[in-house]
Amino acid sequence: MSRLLIPRRRLPLTGLLLLLSSAMLWLIMNWAERTELARLQAAGSHRLEIYAGSLRNTVSRYSYLPRVLALNQEVRDLLAHPQDPTLQARANRYLETINQEAGSASLFVLDIDGTAIASSNWREAGSYIGNHYTFRPYYQQARVGRPGRFYGIGTTTGQAGYFLSLPIYQQRALIGIAVVKVSLDALEASWKAGAEQVLVADHQHIVFLATDTRLKMRALQPVPPAVQSVIRDSRQYTATHFPALPVHIDRPVDVNTAVWQLSDANGQTQQFLTQRLPLPEFDWQMLLLTDAASARRASHAALYAGVPTLAAIYFGLFAYLQRRRRIRDNLAAKALLEQANNVLEQKVADRTQDLQQINQALSDEIRVRQHAEAELHATQNELIQAAKLAVLGQMAAGITHELNQPLAAMRTLTDNAQTLLARQQSAAVQSNLNLIANLTDRMGRITSQLRSFARRGGDDARPVSLQASLSAALMLLDQRIRQQQVDIDMILPRDDYWVVFEPIKLEQVLINLLRNALDALQGRADPRIVIRTQVHETQITLMLQDNGPGIESNHLPRLFDPFFSTKRDHDSMGLGLSISLAIAHEFGAELTAGNLPEGGACFSLILQASPQKEATHA
The missing domain is CATH 3.30.450.20 (PAS domain)
Structure with a gap:
């Protein structure tokens, strides 16, 4: 029995081991609790986004x-x-x-x-x-x-x-x-079906939505008298006094997450993991309270498992020391230690090689994906250029008619000029030459606009004149507009608007939308297209409306799908709107479609406004 007694010289070592054991147990418990809280936080973040999404959807459903x-x-x-x-x-x-x-x-x-x-x-x-x-x-x-x-x-x-x-x-x-x-009563009632507690507070930190009704009209922090006066003046709530939530913040986890101790009506406290999500579009904040009892249980479980484990470790250490006193073969111990070092070094080398192979595989995969993205971008540009040339082909008949008229006139004026020269009527010859020069300028403007539209657009966005792009698109479609006798009603401000886009691609989008409207107006007695704009801070919305038959409701969800077309002719490939949507997204714009209450379709192109101007058309 005397051999089991701890010698005096080992008392400080024993105390140090006990201290280290306590610290280790605390670290294990803390790690287990934090791991469980992290799991709850990850699950809660997803649930919080779902609750916030349901709130946004409820409000946006009526925003129109x-x-x-x-x-x-x-x-x-x-x-x-x-x-x-x-x-x-x-x-x-x-x-x-x-x-x-x-x-x-x-x-x-x-x-x-x-x-x-x-x-x-x-x-x-x-x-x-x-x-x-x-x-x-x-x-x-x-x-x-x-x-x-x-x-x-x-x-x-x-x-x-x-x-x-x-x-x-x-x-x-x-x-x-x-x-x-x-x-929002139905939404608040649906939240109560969940296992968590959900709170929504306004910008004054007053809870106005809650799955637990006793938490409503409570404040997350003290409400100053000046704020109470504003609430009374606006009659926002029937209450005038807003007591603080019965909460004690146990400890913060991060800037939007903390562990709360929430008291019930009987004074009993319950631990919750509280997560906050700001809702800047409403100037509100949403809080999700998840029961954190599982984190405490995980800490206790770690304690119950850690004590026997440490006891076994210390028992094994004690046995090893006892045995070591009897074994004095240092050479054998040294050999074992060298062997262990060799094994460890070999494992490190193997692991390093595996990591190098994984890194090389990742690099190869990145290169393959970059190549695929480059090919996809090139294919998309080729498709856009093909669609643009298809548009030029469809407009060829109208452009030919536009050019034949001045050519015929120039031929007549030339014959007249020869006759007048023979009669030595130089003033009349000069008048004919001036008319020929004007006709030449007109043909030059037509071919210049076609050449500008036919060339490939770049990928760099820059300030573009919206009115200049509209004028160019309308000029290319002028023959068809006059042929269909369509009334173009442009409701635009006097000042020009500048947007962030690529000039050629913007003209292509506008031409696609105008052609789509002209197709819808085929056969109408009073065809009309209205073009107007709206400015919202950093965005400019261009709306193109027609008085055609509108878009069928079952066609709206598929309207921008590739190769989807509502036109009966076989010349349409159904790519115009799909390409226009892709171009719009490329430059941070949005393209939407809908029907007007009074009939007809409306396409809205939401563009990013440019703070500066520069020349974009030659």
């Missing part, structure tokens, strides 16, 4: 409604004559119908003084008509010409909702405001 109301003629007529009961009744029925079909909470129209003059709930006792909403931020934002966004409690109905507003203009003068109220 304010513009629909602003463009409706019945609404505009009522704003022009707000005291006309007949116009008000027609507008109320229109808003009621649109609200029922869209599934929004309510629709209403304000005059410039903030008074509701038409509403979808005009039949109900709590109708908005006659109420004043100048205190609402969505009115104040639209009053200065900006789209309004605001979440709050309805002052008339007492029901919460998200309000979207849009100013209505008549000849650049503000005449009213269209407002849409979207209910």
